[in-house]
Amino acid sequence: MQIRTLFLLSVIFAFLQGPVLPAVFVEGFLLILVVLGEYDEKGLLSNKAFLQVFGFSFVFDLIQGQSLGLTSLLFLAISFGLAVFKRNLFARKEVFLAVIVVCISFIRAKVVFGSFYPLSLLFIFFVTFFYARFVRRPDYTGLRIQ
Amino acid sequence: MRRARGLKYLPVLYFLASAFIFLLDSRGDLGLVHSFAQRATLPFDSWVFGAKRSLFLPFSSLFKIDLEIRVRELEERNSLLLGEIGRLKSVEEENVYLRKLLNVGLPSSWSFALASVISKVDDNLFLVGDFSPSLGTPVLVVGEEEGFKGGVFVGRVSRVLGRKVEVVLPTNEAFHMPVYVRDKTLGLRTASGLAIGRGGKLVVDQILASEGLNAGDLVFTSGDEEIGEDLLVGYVQEILPTKDGTWQQVEVKLAVNVEALDVVFFLVGGD
Numbered sequence: 001m002q003i004r005t006l007f008l009l010s011v012i013f014a015f016l017q018g019p020v021l022p023a024v025f026v027e028g029f030l031l032i033l034v035v036l037g038e039y040d041e042k043g044l045l046s047n048k049a050f051l052q053v054f055g056f057s058f059v060f061d062l063i064q065g066q067s068l069g070l071t072s073l074l075f076l077a078i079s080f081g082l083a084v085f086k087r088n089l090f091a092r093k094e095v096f097l098a099v100i101v102v103c104i105s106f107i108r109a110k111v112v113f114g115s116f117y118p119l120s121l122l123f124i125f126f127v128t129f130f131y132a133r134f135v136r137r138p139d140y141t142g143l144r145i146q
Numbered sequence: 147m148r149r150a151r152g153l154k155y156l157p158v159l160y161f162l163a164s165a166f167i168f169l170l171d172s173r174g175d176l177g178l179v180h181s182f183a184q185r186a187t188l189p190f191d192s193w194v195f196g197a198k199r200s201l202f203l204p205f206s207s208l209f210k211i212d213l214e215i216r217v218r219e220l221e222e223r224n225s226l227l228l229g230e231i232g233r234l235k236s237v238e239e240e241n242v243y244l245r246k247l248l249n250v251g252l253p254s255s256w257s258f259a260l261a262s263v264i265s266k267v268d269d270n271l272f273l274v275g276d277f278s279p280s281l282g283t284p285v286l287v288v289g290e291e292e293g294f295k296g297g298v299f300v301g302r303v304s305r306v307l308g309r310k311v312e313v314v315l316p317t318n319e320a321f322h323m324p325v326y327v328r329d330k331t332l333g334l335r336t337a338s339g340l341a342i343g344r345g346g347k348l349v350v351d352q353i354l355a356s357e358g359l360n361a362g363d364l365v366f367t368s369g370d371e372e373i374g375e376d377l378l379v380g381y382v383q384e385i386l387p388t389k390d391g392t393w394q395q396v397e398v399k400l401a402v403n404v405e406a407l408d409v410v411f412f413l414v415g416g417d
Binding site: 015016018019020045047050051053054057058062063065067068069070072073076077079080 | 157161165168171172180183195
């Protein structure tokens with residue numbers, strides 16, 4: 001994903017989450033989008049992915065008035081963990097992706113806000129599932145075309 | 147090669163940077179950043195929230211009925227809880243008084259029942275309580291003052307109206323009982339007489355003129371069929387001039403401040 005797009009999405013949703021949307025909503029989904037899109041030739045997560053994760057997490061914390069760096073720490077740790085799977089697993093399993101996104105959102109909600117939002121978790125599960133199933137190209141493996 | 151190796155550790159650097167920022171924020175060093183961010187985002191937040199409320203306002207009537215019922219339920223529950231709190235507070239206060247009663251060394255054969263003071267009207271006191279005393283039952287409180295620790299006489303039951311009880315105070319014109327006087331310094335019994343109410347005042351009459359009295363001496367109940375003995379009534383305030391040389395009178399200041407009473411005890415049993 002382009003950095004500009006990611007930045008714009010994170011700013012828009014950071015503003016909306018709270019007044020309109022639940023406080024934790026699309027961050028997990030954004031993280032998976034970043035991770036899915038930034039594998040290098042060797043199938044490892046690129047440095048750019050980590051930078052993007054660091055950046056958009058910081059934006060969320062800043063706009064939502066939470067402890068700066070907390071979401072970045074969480075999401076970077078999760079990214080390190082996800083990097084182990086490489087791209088092949090991500091390419092195939094829609095339910096697995098959806099469950100990962102729900103877990104990420106749940107962790108952020110519990111750690112940062114001290115509560116969780118069941119309906120929003122359910123919603124984001126289905127959004128991720130349908131995205132992985134119908135929107136993402138089936139042969140997309142995350143390789144950047146040179 | 148060196149460059150590639152260096153780039154490999156960039157994610158770790160981002161992680162450390164996040165940790166450092168989090169540490170700084172935990173210490174409160176990034177307050178300015180937060181203030182700036184909140185100042186920049188507040189207008190947008192207010193606008194978004196206002197837009198959301200306007201959007202959902204037409205649908206709020208659908209939920210209004212439920213809300214009203216819920217509010218009513220919560221108000222009822224609130225009233226019940228407030229009542230319970232009031233009751234618990236009063237039980238707590240009664241407990242404190244009962245503990246004091248146990249500590250002042252009254253005869254162990256005496257038994258008591260608690261009552262709450264409603265009001266004082268002229269020389270009468272109105273009480274309410276669960277116990278229904280008989281006429282003439284003495285009413286007392288606990289006194290812990292300089293040189294004295296024990297029961298303080300308040301009055302005698304004159305009327306019982308269900309849970310409400312009327313008590314005649316010693317200053318009532320219809321009141322009289324035998325008393326004795328104790329020297330304030332030596333604690334020795336120095337005189338005895340008859341306490342008579344004079345409408346707002348209490349006077350001890352029929353004291354032998356030869357018995358030495360001083361202002362500040364303590365006046366106690368002598369005890370009769372209904373009232374136990376050694377209950378403090380008051381203090382000698384003024385020794386009145388004698389009329390015929392045989393008897394003397396003293397005016398007595400009550401030991402208890404009746405206006406400030408909340409809880410009293412009926413003396414319901416004992417030798």
